[in-house]
Amino acid sequence: MKRIVVLGAGTGGALLSNRLARKLGPKGWTVTVIDKSDTHIYQPGLLFLPFALYGHHGPEDITKPIRWPLDNRVAFVQAGVNLIDHAARKVETTGGTYPYDYLILALGCGVDPARVEGLAETMDATAFTYYTLDGAMALQKFFGRFDKGRVILNIAEMPIKCPVAPIEFVFLADYYFRLRGIRDKVEVDLVTPLSGAFTKPLASAALEGVAREKDIRIIGDFDIASVDGGRRVMRSWSGREEPYDVLVTIPPHVAPEVIENSGLADLSGFADTDRASLKSRKAQNVYVVGDCSNIPTSKAGSVAHFSGEIVEHNLLAEIEGKEPPMAFDGHSNCFIESGHHKALLFDFNYDTQPLPGLFPFGGVGPFPLLKESRINHWGKMAFRHVYWWLLTTGRLPEGPWAPALMSLKGKHVELLARAR
Ligand SMILES: Cc1cc2nc3c(=O)[nH]c(=O)nc-3n(C[C@H](O)[C@H](O)[C@H](O)COP(=O)(O)OP(=O)(O)OC[C@H]3O[C@@H](n4cnc5c(N)ncnc54)[C@H](O)[C@@H]3O)c2cc1C
Known part of the structure; x- marks a missing residue:
C-alpha cells in the first residue's frame, strides 16, 4: 500500500485530498489528511462578519465541521503536526507517527x-x-x-x-x-x-x-x-x-512553526517552494499548496485551488513515471466587494498584472474585470456555495470557467505596454 499524507484540511488540503483519493484509491493508494482543528472556516466570509452584511451574521454562516467536505475515501486524523522528518519520510503528530511516500504541505498561515x-x-x-x-x-x-x-x-x-x-x-x-x-x-x-x-x-x-x-x-x-x-x-x-x-x-x-522546525522554510518561515513545479526546494517527495508556500503570488483561496490542480496532475504523472505536464504560472483571481451590492474582479499571474476586459469567456464574460458591477457581487455571493459544494469537495470540474493557468482571452493586453 502506497501512502499520500496531506497536512492541513483547509481549502487546498481538502480539495487535493478528495481529488487524489478518488483517482488513486482504486490503484491501491491511501490518502490521509491531518489537521489540528475541528472546524473549517470559509475565510472570505470573515470580511462580512464585522458588518453582519449579506447574510453573514455569525460563525454558523461561514463554518462547517472540518470533515464535512472530505470524501469517505480520505482518512482524517485530528492532530497537531509537530515535526516532518523528511529524511525518514514520516510525520510526527500529537496523535502518532505517519509514514508517507508523498507529502503535501497545505498548512496555511496565521x-x-x-x-x-x-x-x-x-x-x-x-x-x-x-x-x-x-x-x-x-x-x-x-x-x-x-x-x-x-x-x-x-x-x-x-x-x-x-x-x-x-x-x-x-x-x-x-x-x-x-x-x-x-x-x-x-x-x-x-x-x-x-x-x-x-x-x-x-x-x-x-x-x-x-x-x-x-x-x-x-x-x-x-x-x-x-x-x-x-x-x-x-x-x-x-x-x-x-x-x-x-x-x-x-x-x-506567520507560517506554522513546524515548517521551519522541520528545515523546510526559507528565511521568512514560509515553505521554500519551486514556483513552477510547486515542489519543496528542501526535501524530496514533498509538494506545497496554498498559503504556507513562499511562491510570489497572492495568498488566496483561488491560488490554493489552481495550484492544487497543478499538483494533482504533476503528482499523478510522477507516480506513473512520466514528466510533469504542467508548470504553475501564479494564477490568482478574486472578487473585490465595494458595497451597494457591487464588486470588481481581478485576474492575474506572476507576469501579467490585472487587466480590464471580460472573464471567464472573452467577449462574453459575464464578469467585467477591473470594473464595479452587480454581477461581480452576485459572483462573490454565489462563491460561498461553490466553495462548500464544489471546490473543497474536489468536485469543481476543470474547464475554461476556472482555468488553473491564466488565460489572456478577453483581456485588454494592449494596456500592458502603457502600464509598464
Ligand atoms: C479575511 C479574509 C478574506 C479572504 N478573502 C478571500 C477571497 O475573497 N478570495 C480568495 O481567493 N481568498 C480569500 N482569502 C484567503 C483564503 O481564505 C486562503 O488563501 C485559503 O483559505 C488558503 O488555503 P490553505 O489550504 O492554504 O490554508 P487554510 O485553508 O488556512 O488551511 C490550513 C489548515 O492547516 C491546519 N494547520 C495549521 N497548522 C497545523 C498544524 N501544526 N497541525 C495540524 N494542522 C495545522 C489549520 O487548522 C487549517 O485547517 C481570504 C482570507 C481572509 C483571512
Whole structure:
C-alpha cells in the first residue's frame, strides 16, 4: 500500500485530498489528511462578519465541521503536526507517527499581533482584526456601539492573505456607516506600507478611483513600528504618527512553526517552494499548496485551488513515471466587494498584472474585470456555495470557467505596454 499524507484540511488540503483519493484509491493508494482543528472556516466570509452584511451574521454562516467536505475515501486524523522528518519520510503528530511516500504541505498561515510593539496589548479593546473568527465577531460587537470617530484599516506588512481584503474592508465600512446614517461622523482611512491600494499599477488606479468616490483616504508608505493603545496612536519607523479611534489591523502573517522546525522554510518561515513545479526546494517527495508556500503570488483561496490542480496532475504523472505536464504560472483571481451590492474582479499571474476586459469567456464574460458591477457581487455571493459544494469537495470540474493557468482571452493586453 502506497501512502499520500496531506497536512492541513483547509481549502487546498481538502480539495487535493478528495481529488487524489478518488483517482488513486482504486490503484491501491491511501490518502490521509491531518489537521489540528475541528472546524473549517470559509475565510472570505470573515470580511462580512464585522458588518453582519449579506447574510453573514455569525460563525454558523461561514463554518462547517472540518470533515464535512472530505470524501469517505480520505482518512482524517485530528492532530497537531509537530515535526516532518523528511529524511525518514514520516510525520510526527500529537496523535502518532505517519509514514508517507508523498507529502503535501497545505498548512496555511496565521496572524501574530505580538510582532508589532504594543499591538497585542490593545487587541479587542481599541484594535481589532477580522482575520480571525473571534476577532471578526469582537469587531461586530464593537461596531454596534461605535457612532463617531476615525476608523483606520492598517496593513502591518506584506505578504498577507487576500491582498484585496483590506480595500474591501474600507469599501464595506463606507457602505455600512452609510446604511446606519452616520457616514458624515465617521472617517474611514486605509494606512498601508504599499505606495497605493494594491501591488500592481492598473489595479491600484481602479481601486483608488473607487476609494475617492467614497471619500476614503489611502495613506501609503507607512511601515508600522508600534501602537500606543492608551493614546490611540500608530507610529511608523520613520516617526510618522496616525491617531485613530478604532484600529482595524491586519497583523504580520506567520507560517506554522513546524515548517521551519522541520528545515523546510526559507528565511521568512514560509515553505521554500519551486514556483513552477510547486515542489519543496528542501526535501524530496514533498509538494506545497496554498498559503504556507513562499511562491510570489497572492495568498488566496483561488491560488490554493489552481495550484492544487497543478499538483494533482504533476503528482499523478510522477507516480506513473512520466514528466510533469504542467508548470504553475501564479494564477490568482478574486472578487473585490465595494458595497451597494457591487464588486470588481481581478485576474492575474506572476507576469501579467490585472487587466480590464471580460472573464471567464472573452467577449462574453459575464464578469467585467477591473470594473464595479452587480454581477461581480452576485459572483462573490454565489462563491460561498461553490466553495462548500464544489471546490473543497474536489468536485469543481476543470474547464475554461476556472482555468488553473491564466488565460489572456478577453483581456485588454494592449494596456500592458502603457502600464509598464
Ligand atoms: C479575511 C479574509 C478574506 C479572504 N478573502 C478571500 C477571497 O475573497 N478570495 C480568495 O481567493 N481568498 C480569500 N482569502 C484567503 C483564503 O481564505 C486562503 O488563501 C485559503 O483559505 C488558503 O488555503 P490553505 O489550504 O492554504 O490554508 P487554510 O485553508 O488556512 O488551511 C490550513 C489548515 O492547516 C491546519 N494547520 C495549521 N497548522 C497545523 C498544524 N501544526 N497541525 C495540524 N494542522 C495545522 C489549520 O487548522 C487549517 O485547517 C481570504 C482570507 C481572509 C483571512
